[in-house]
Amino acid sequence: MRLRFTKMQGAGNDFVVLDATDAPLALSPAQLRRLGDRRFGVGADQILVVERATRPGVDFRYRIFNGASGDEVEHCGNGARCFVRYVHERGLSDKRSVRVETVNNLLTLTLRDDGRVSVDMNRPVFEHAALPFVADGLAPRPLGGFERWPLALGDGVVVDVAVLSMGNPHAVCRVDDVARAPVAELGPQIEAHERFPRRVNAGFLEVVDRGRVKLRVYERDAGETLACGTGACAAVVAGIRLGWLDARVEVETRGGLLAIDWAGADPAGGWAPVWMTGPAETVFDGEITL
Numbered sequence: 204m205r206l207r208f209t210k211m212q213g214a215g216n217d218f219v220v221l222d223a224t225d226a227p228l229a230l231s232p233a234q235l236r237r238l239g240d241r242r243f244g245v246g247a248d249q250i251l252v253v254e255r256a257t258r259p260g261v262d263f264r265y266r267i268f269n270g271a272s273g274d275e276v277e278h279c280g281n282g283a284r285c286f287v288r289y290v291h292e293r294g295l296s297d298k299r300s301v302r303v304e305t306v307n308n309l310l311t312l313t314l315r316d317d318g319r320v321s322v323d324m325n326r327p328v329f330e331h332a333a334l335p336f337v338a339d340g341l342a343p344r345p346l347g348g349f350e351r352w353p354l355a356l357g358d359g360v361v362v363d364v365a366v367l368s369m370g371n372p373h374a375v376c377r378v379d380d381v382a383r384a385p386v387a388e389l390g391p392q393i394e395a396h397e398r399f400p401r402r403v404n405a406g407f408l409e410v411v412d413r414g415r416v417k418l419r420v421y422e423r424d425a426g427e428t429l430a431c432g433t434g435a436c437a438a439v440v441a442g443i444r445l446g447w448l449d450a451r452v453e454v455e456t457r458g459g460l461l462a463i464d465w466a467g468a469d470p471a472g473g474w475a476p477v478w479m480t481g482p483a484e485t486v487f488d489g490e491i492t493l
């Protein structure tokens with residue numbers, strides 16, 4: 204099968220984007236892994252598929268697959284920014300703001316005049332069942348209005364993690380110097396920890412000041428990526444609830460800068476949505492035989 208694709212990136216988190224708006228695309232996990240493979244395929248952290256919406260009032264359906272496993276996942280923030288640029292560049296929509304449905308959410312993606320993209324990433328979810336996270340028998344370490352959980356890793360190492368879902372699961376730990384953080388050693392242990400039955404994305408957060416952080420994320424199924432959009436939202440939300448950060452935070456990743464805004468508790472009840480703004484670029488178009 205001959206497949207046309209577009210390679211895109213958002214702050215260095217890279218994607219193969221496929222148009223399935225004309226005809227459905229049913230790729231096998233092996234074909235998705237081939238697209239994600241950096242040596243035998245195109246190479247991408249995630250594969251994004253643009254489909255027709257299944258409900259009224261929504262423009263598109265947005266499906267996401269981790270490139271290393273071919274597994275479908277719930278959310279990808281950097282991918283969402285690329286998604287709206289893609290549908291514009293290909294003439295699939297001329298709206299500056301599009302509404303997309305994911306497996307468990309509705310997102311609004313907006314192309315800004317400055318060339319960046321803003322995404323309403325929806326509300327964070329703190330219920331452990333949403334990740335899921337199994338806290339049985341663990342004593343939480345409360346801080347600010349939130350808590351961290353001591354996660355026992357190998358060699359007697361214990362890391363305190365804040366856990367939340369941005370549609371997909373995140374565990375965030377604070378480090379003094381992110382450049383020297385042992386992301387390659389601790390990331391896979393947190394990702395596969397038994398307390399996260401569906402595994403987790405592991406964020407390593409350095410607080411520079413109340414409006415600026417540095418972040419590295421060891422992504423579920425992808426390893427460390429140059430940036431993780433949902434990871435940036437999760438880290439900022441955790442940092443705000445733990446009392447370290449203000450409502451607007453610049454997140455420095457290895458691949459670029461993301462701006463995250465979160466107002467915390469919503470006056471109407473529940474939690475406010477998280478907003479993310481950042482870059483989204485097309486790298487090249489291509490064709491591959493699968």
Ligand SMILES: N[C@@H](CCC[C@H](N)C(=O)O)C(=O)O
Nearest residue numbers: 279280281371423431432433
């Ligand atoms: N790169 C992403 C997240 C992609 C999915 C993640 N690896 C998972 O398995 O949940 C982002 O920008 O949010």
